[in-house]
Every structure is written in C-alpha cells, then in structure tokens.
Amino acid sequence: MNLLQYHPLLASVIYSVVGIAILVVSFFLFDKLTPGTLRKEILEDQNVALAILGAAFMLSVALIISAAVHG
Incomplete structure (x- = not known):
C-alpha cells in the first residue's frame, strides 16, 4: 500500500480537523x-440577534480558515 496514493485524502482530513x-x-x-x-x-433567553451574530462569526472564521487551507 503506497501512502503517496492517499496523500490528498490525508491532507484533506488533517486540514479539516485543524x-x-x-x-x-x-x-x-x-x-x-x-x-x-x-x-x-x-x-x-431566545436572543435571536445574538444567535445570528454567532452564526455570522462562525461563518466568517470558517471562510478565513478555508482560504488559508486552499491558499
């Protein structure tokens, strides 16, 4: 079994976990x-505005991480 064959998959899993x-x-x-x-x-307290703020924060950090991984 050649590990170089699985290199893209392994890199993808590692970047996802990180x-x-x-x-x-x-x-x-x-x-x-x-x-x-x-x-x-x-x-x-059912604070919808804070839930939206938290979701926007998580999406923005996810976009930054995605750009760093693929860049």
Whole structure:
C-alpha cells in the first residue's frame, strides 16, 4: 500500500480537523470576550440577534480558515 496514493485524502482530513479545532477555539474565545454566556442568551433567553451574530462569526472564521487551507 503506497501512502503517496492517499496523500490528498490525508491532507484533506488533517486540514479539516485543524480547521474545526481553530473554529471551536475561536468560538470559545468569542464567548469569553462577550458579556454573559452565549449559550444561556441564545437557548434560554431566545436572543435571536445574538444567535445570528454567532452564526455570522462562525461563518466568517470558517471562510478565513478555508482560504488559508486552499491558499
């Protein structure tokens, strides 16, 4: 079994795992920098504006990670 044959697949999996880890860490950092807890505000208090802000933040970080991986 030749490992070079699976190099693109292995690189894709590694970049995906690293990208998801960076996204999770940045979301927790975003949670710590904002007042209150995002989970309580979104789930218990039904704060739709904060949910949209969190989704926009995660999408923007995902786009940056995607550009860095493919660049």
